[in-house]
Amino acid sequence: MPEFLTLLAPDDARNLMFESINLHHVISQTVEAVSAAGRVTAVGVYAPHPLPAFPRSTVDGFAVVARDTFGTSESMPGYLNIVGEVPMGAAPSFSVQTGQCALIHTGGMLPAGTDAIVMLEYTQVVRPGEVEIQRAVANGENILRLGEDVTENQLVIPKGVRIRAAEIGGLMALGITSVQVIRRVRVALISSGDEVIEPHIFPQPGQVRDINSYTLAALISKAGGEPIFYGIVHDSFEELKDISMRALNETDIVIITAGSSASIRDLTAGVIATLGKPGVLVHGINTKPGKPTILGVCDGKAVIGLPGNPVSALVNGYLFVVPLIEKLLGIIDRIPKPSVKATLTVNLPSQTGREDWQPVKLIAKESRWLAEPVFGKSNLIFTLASADGLIKIHADANGISAGEVVDVYLMD
Amino acid sequence: MPEFLTLLAPDDARNLMFESINLHHVISQTVEAVSAAGRVTAVGVYAPHPLPAFPRSTVDGFAVVARDTFGTSESMPGYLNIVGEVPMGAAPSFSVQTGQCALIHTGGMLPAGTDAIVMLEYTQVVRPGEVEIQRAVANGENILRLGEDVTENQLVIPKGVRIRAAEIGGLMALGITSVQVIRRVRVALISSGDEVIEPHIFPQPGQVRDINSYTLAALISKAGGEPIFYGIVHDSFEELKDISMRALNETDIVIITAGSSASIRDLTAGVIATLGKPGVLVHGINTKPGKPTILGVCDGKAVIGLPGNPVSALVNGYLFVVPLIEKLLGIIDRIPKPSVKATLTVNLPSQTGREDWQPVKLIAKESRWLAEPVFGKSNLIFTLASADGLIKIHADANGISAGEVVDVYLMD
Numbered sequence: 001m002p003e004f005l006t007l008l009a010p011d012d013a014r015n016l017m018f019e020s021i022n023l024h025h026v027i028s029q030t031v032e033a034v035s036a037a038g039r040v041t042a043v044g045v046y047a048p049h050p051l052p053a054f055p056r057s058t059v060d061g062f063a064v065v066a067r068d069t070f071g072t073s074e075s076m077p078g079y080l081n082i083v084g085e086v087p088m089g090a091a092p093s094f095s096v097q098t099g100q101c102a103l104i105h106t107g108g109m110l111p112a113g114t115d116a117i118v119m120l121e122y123t124q125v126v127r128p129g130e131v132e133i134q135r136a137v138a139n140g141e142n143i144l145r146l147g148e149d150v151t152e153n154q155l156v157i158p159k160g161v162r163i164r165a166a167e168i169g170g171l172m173a174l175g176i177t178s179v180q181v182i183r184r185v186r187v188a189l190i191s192s193g194d195e196v197i198e199p200h201i202f203p204q205p206g207q208v209r210d211i212n213s214y215t216l217a218a219l220i221s222k223a224g225g226e227p228i229f230y231g232i233v234h235d236s237f238e239e240l241k242d243i244s245m246r247a248l249n250e251t252d253i254v255i256i257t258a259g260s261s262a263s264i265r266d267l268t269a270g271v272i273a274t275l276g277k278p279g280v281l282v283h284g285i286n287t288k289p290g291k292p293t294i295l296g297v298c299d300g301k302a303v304i305g306l307p308g309n310p311v312s313a314l315v316n317g318y319l320f321v322v323p324l325i326e327k328l329l330g331i332i333d334r335i336p337k338p339s340v341k342a343t344l345t346v347n348l349p350s351q352t353g354r355e356d357w358q359p360v361k362l363i364a365k366e367s368r369w370l371a372e373p374v375f376g377k378s379n380l381i382f383t384l385a386s387a388d389g390l391i392k393i394h395a396d397a398n399g400i401s402a403g404e405v406v407d408v409y410l411m412d
Numbered sequence: 413m414p415e416f417l418t419l420l421a422p423d424d425a426r427n428l429m430f431e432s433i434n435l436h437h438v439i440s441q442t443v444e445a446v447s448a449a450g451r452v453t454a455v456g457v458y459a460p461h462p463l464p465a466f467p468r469s470t471v472d473g474f475a476v477v478a479r480d481t482f483g484t485s486e487s488m489p490g491y492l493n494i495v496g497e498v499p500m501g502a503a504p505s506f507s508v509q510t511g512q513c514a515l516i517h518t519g520g521m522l523p524a525g526t527d528a529i530v531m532l533e534y535t536q537v538v539r540p541g542e543v544e545i546q547r548a549v550a551n552g553e554n555i556l557r558l559g560e561d562v563t564e565n566q567l568v569i570p571k572g573v574r575i576r577a578a579e580i581g582g583l584m585a586l587g588i589t590s591v592q593v594i595r596r597v598r599v600a601l602i603s604s605g606d607e608v609i610e611p612h613i614f615p616q617p618g619q620v621r622d623i624n625s626y627t628l629a630a631l632i633s634k635a636g637g638e639p640i641f642y643g644i645v646h647d648s649f650e651e652l653k654d655i656s657m658r659a660l661n662e663t664d665i666v667i668i669t670a671g672s673s674a675s676i677r678d679l680t681a682g683v684i685a686t687l688g689k690p691g692v693l694v695h696g697i698n699t700k701p702g703k704p705t706i707l708g709v710c711d712g713k714a715v716i717g718l719p720g721n722p723v724s725a726l727v728n729g730y731l732f733v734v735p736l737i738e739k740l741l742g743i744i745d746r747i748p749k750p751s752v753k754a755t756l757t758v759n760l761p762s763q764t765g766r767e768d769w770q771p772v773k774l775i776a777k778e779s780r781w782l783a784e785p786v787f788g789k790s791n792l793i794f795t796l797a798s799a800d801g802l803i804k805i806h807a808d809a810n811g812i813s814a815g816e817v818v819d820v821y822l823m824d
Contacts, residue, residue: 033611037630051794054617058789060673088647089607091617105673107607107720109618120674149792156794164824165630165729166797169623169722172611173793195501195519199445199584205466205503206521211581218449218577235500261472261518262532308519310581317577335774335800336781338750338822362747369748377470380561381585382463382568385578388747410750412576 007286009395010319010355013295016281018327022300025252026328029183033171036163038224039181040329045157047174050147055110059142062101062123062131063114066139078133086111101131110143117142160332184226185328188247188254189213191232192240192264193308198232211381212257212313219317222412223325235264241271248275252328254303255321257313265292268305272296275303287355290316310381315357315390339407342371349399359387360408371408419698421807422731422767425707428693430739434712437664438740441595445583448575450636451593452741457569459586462559467522471554474513474535474543475526478551490545498523513543522555529554572744596638597740600659600666601625603644604652604676605720610644623793624669624725631729634824635737647676653683660687664740666715667733669725677704680717684708687715699767702728722793727769727802751819754783761811771799772820783820799823
């Protein structure tokens with residue numbers, strides 16, 4: 001039986017993990033709205049008052065009783081008495097009766113009695129205190145009504161929304177200067193391998209510097225998590241178990257990037273099995289790169305074993321760690337991941353039954369983009385750094401032909 | 413003559429501004445590589461040593477002299493003497509001669525004399541110290557050669573690259589723990605208007621809270637800038653001039669979000685004209701929203717006047733402020749902006765000759781996405797918050813028909 005029939009597809013593996021995790025570990029915190037970009041609302045936000053809080057003009061002109069303008073035109077103008085000018089930033093001290101009007105600027109508050117604005121360009125002051133009206137306006141024309149944007153107590157930002165510039169603006173408009181968000185998801189990063197050393201150390205022959213803790217940390221920060229470094233442990237069951245247990249108690253997600261040898265992968269799986277129930281859920285995933293990935297859940301928290309190869313670790317970080325962080329943050333996953341359409345430059349064969357993720361470089365050619373696969377062993381970090389994004393080759397395909405248009409998901 | 417013939421298109425307006433700015437104001441700084449994600453390299457980064465720094469195995473198996481395996485197969489195996497096991501994280505203390513081999517794990521350093529690895533699954537230890545080889549390997553098979561990823565002194569990250577997870581991993585692999593990047597671009601935010609108050613204050617009738625400083629700050633931070641708040645100034649030429657001059661001296665870009673009335677826009681343009689040469693370059697742009705946008709350059713630094721309406725200010729922030737920050741950061745602008753393909757739900761008319769940017773909401777429908785325009789006056793911040801992205805209607809089009817597939821650029 002081909003191996004891919006015994007391994008779960010990435011989507012199925014991820015869903016299996018999601019079913020076992022406990023979202024009750026997730027807690028919220030209050031942050032200043034001004035620095036809340038990228039955070040996710042923990043509760044719905046309601047408007048404490050309507051917006052606009054008063055009827056406003058959207059143009060420069062004269063505030064009028066609309067009825068007074070009916071039937072006027074350039075050839076048959078009407079005339080109104082100017083009773084005042086609306087100050088910016090204050091309520092007008094006067095009201096307007098039929099036959100009267102007031103000069104008003106964009107954003108100014110409508111005087112009591114008025115219900116529309118005639119734009120300045122359709123008026124002419126004929127003598128001090130009197131203006132000629134050359135166009136009719138309908139009730140409500142050129143104004144924002146009280147509550148036209150939001151009404152009092154309206155739900156303005158639902159729970160589970162990632163806050164963007166527009167949401168921050170909305171909060172400010174309502175005077176909401178702090179907001180309750182989900183605390184950043186804490187992700188423990190454990191690197192294992194007798195050959196692995198900290199990046200600041202100069203390697204002896206046979207030693208390599210830790211890469212995966214740092215590529216994953218960047219990915220985690222961007223996704224809304226807080227990476228917490230637990231350092232490098234030796235290929236020792238007891239040592240890996242002790243530090244993993246501590247990490248599990250102190251964080252929301254534990255990631256072990258293990259060496260790539262079979263014995264080390266088995267060691268990682270063995271440790272995950274001892275940390276809590278149900279333990280290892282998926283050992284091996286039907287994807288390339290990333291077949292050796294291990295997904296586990298221990299007492300409600302996800303514990304993931306990623307391959308030691310930098311390319312596999314990072315690609316599987318996109319496939320499993322980012323969606324997990326988004327799940328814990330409670331993001332309403334309504335929006336598709338943006339991508340770039342590009343034309344594949346070469347035939348890209350793949351094994352039917354297995355989902356492949358291929359790094360590609362984007363090349364501008366006339367008015368379109370070409371996607372050129374970046375080939376290289378998955379140990380080569382700079383090979384990955386030369387790629388702009390990933391393309392997915394579906395499990396039911398045996399490849400993609402040169403000339404086909406593909407979706408390139410940018411890596412960042 | 414229709415007005416759009418006298419106004420510059422957004423691309424032309426932006427280019428005119430770019431031609432006058434002085435990039436010598438931009439300076440660099442050194443930051444830790446671990447927290448350099450999103451920053452832009454100020455100089456090219458070169459490899460201090462080759463990577464891998466020693467020949468490594470990519471599999472679990474036996475390190476051999478490839479020649480010794482030629483002609484072997486499952487039915488006609490060869491036999492080699494095992495001289496040792498390569499330790500992880502250290503150079504092997506032995507060398508291998510023809511007729512010999514050594515047990516090696518993934519990532520282990522090749523013993524002197526070997527040039528290929530036979531995978532464990534094609535071997536069988538027949539007696540202590542002797543292994544049966546069931547498959548031939550070519551010279552170089554299953555190994556990473558010294559310098560296969562990068563060679564010594566190779567340019568590994570060019571100047572002007574926005575650092576991603578993969579670049580951080582590459583820096584770590586080379587032991588480069590700090591990196592020279594362009595300092596965040598400092599962007600002054602000045603809000604003007606007698607009616608505008610700070611968000612924490614409860615508005616009196618006629619007053620509105622400052623929104624634009626905060627939406628733009630979020631946009632600026634995300635693009636790689638550092639927003640610096642200069643507060644709210646009254647509609648006074650002298651006051652606006654004084655604070656703008658101070659901001660111009662202290663920052664790299666000055667943004668004034670002015671009230672929307674014609675007199676206030678003229679005031680902003682008047683102030684920009686006094687700050688330095690050449691002053692106002694563009695007064696009015698052929699786009700919707702954003703016609704009143706003012707672009708100026710004063711003694712080499714950009715000074716931008718954005719409309720006071722929150723939707724116009726934010727959309728024009730995407731069109732002019734973000735590209736300006738990227739220009740000052742010196743980003744090699746090779747990569748297209750990612751987007752989402754969606755089907756427009758309704759006919760969207762537009763004025764020929766003017767470039768429109770329409771906020772839309774994305775709606776999942778079966779296996780595709782629908783783009784539903786969000787209509788609303790450009791003063792309504794929550795109308796914008798309900799949109800997921802923007803679509804562009806080209807100046808030469810008179811609209812987009814329902815059913816057409818459009819590119820939606822997500823707002824964030």
